Amino acid sequence: MSFDPTFAERRFGYGLSPVVAPVASVTAMLDGVAGQDTMRARYPLPPYRHLREQLVRNRRFRQYARENPDTEEGKAAEQKVKALRREMRLDRLAWFGHSMLRRINTPAAFHERLAAFWADHFTTIGKAGLTVGAPPLYVEEAVRPFIAGRFSDLLISAVTHPLMLHYLDQNISAGENSPAAQRPGRKRGLNENLAREVLELHTLGVEGPYDQADVRAFANLLTGLGGTRDFGFRFRKNMVEPGSKTVLGVTYPHTGTIEPIHRALKDLAVHPATARHLARKLAVHFVSDAPPDALVDHVASAYLSSGGELMATYEALLDHSAAWQPEAVNIRPPLEFISTALRSLAVPDATFAALRPRDLNTLFLKPLRVMGFEYQRPGGPDGWPEEDDAWVTPQGVAARLEWAVNAPVRLLSELPDPRDYVVKALGEVVPPELDFAVGAAENRAVAIGLVLASPAMQRR
DSSP states (O other), X not given: OOOOHHHHHHHHSSOOOSSSOOOOOHHHHHHHHHSOOHHHHHSOOOOHHHHHHHHHXXXXXXXXXXXXXXXXXXXXXXXXXXXXXXXXXXXXXXXXXXXXXXXXHOSOHHHHHHHHHHHHHTOOOOOSGXXXXXXXXXXXXXXXXXXXXXXXXXXXXXXXXXXXXHHTTGGGBOOTTSHHHHSTTOOOBOOOHHHHHIIIIISSOTTSSOXXXXXXXXXXXXXXXXEOTTSOEEEOGGGSOOSOEEETTEEEOOOSSSHHHHHHHHHHHTOHHHHHXXXXXXXXXXXXXXXXXXXXXXXXXXXXXXXXXXXHHHHHHHTSGGGGOSSOOOBOOHHHHHHHHHHHHTOOHHHHHTOOHHHHIIIIIHHHHHTTOOTTOOSSTTOSOOOGGGTOOHHHHHHHHHHHHHHHHHHOSSOOOHHHHHHHHHOSOOOHHHHHHHHHOSSHHHHXXXXXXXXXXXXX
């Protein structure tokens, strides 16, 4: 394998930047994942408790306003509810801006790509009210800090997070023989959503060696995981199904604590089927929709032999020749495409600081929607599709071209010289037909748009 910095940035990052030097080696790529998270420090997001505090305040003001609709105090409470909603819109804009600025300015783009990969692997959706904006804070707390450690730690962190429990209805799941289910007048039952998604999506995979009996046993084992009214975490002993549970042939004794759940998640994390499932997902995401079996086997073997160490897994991915095959076959999904465009243009911090909520919608959220990507609202817990045909549609391609021509001129006070830009964005090997088109374009905006919409920029 001959290391190529330009190729590394294209396939494993967000493309080239005119102001950030390309990564120098595979070792540097791995060091960027394992080292200090400088982008998180430079562009911080608030802790998850920030959202919880907003939810508590919103609920109190709404309740007071409903109970006192005709008083001055009640009307003031209603105004505070509206102010909180405006504050959340501003928060959502700031969090989007910081996530983009991390991708624009990072010298460790492989780290940012991995953070996005694992956020999608452990997809959550805020289902109502202020929780709609919660996923970035969930990722910041439950996912991002764990992407360089053991998968078992990442798994436990994501699966037991209050937003995951909220999204997959674990808060209402109670063992049929638990005290909560036996209470007179209270109808509570078992919910299998979390158990099924952990087995099917997060660990063993759809083709994994489990059946419905395992799903149900695992769902009973997970009883007790729950949340509070303000979306915190609470282990509820009164909802735990009594007795031992056997999942995939392993029996977990009843303790009335969270410990058997952690044990089961750790066992799932080092299962051979999990290794194969994760190896294939990584290979599909970074290399090809149909990765060679040799690559998947190599990555899965490293995962298993290391006991689920993610750094060893990434190293195996990067040291296999198949990961560096020169043909760019994967198309960038919409948000990744926009991130790559912003990085290639070196859009400055001040641009995002000056954006207003309606700018966020006009410049990003609405175009992404037309491209087929509803920001923070994937179709289900399996996250966004990797297959090219999910994104290469007439409407989606047209929306990319429209954004490529129209958005840069609104984001930059002055567009770069297209002849200089195309080289800085793509490296020294610029397709001849693109070079000609850039030179023949009627103005800079069209020329920049042609570069951004070209296959050389769209694929990795």
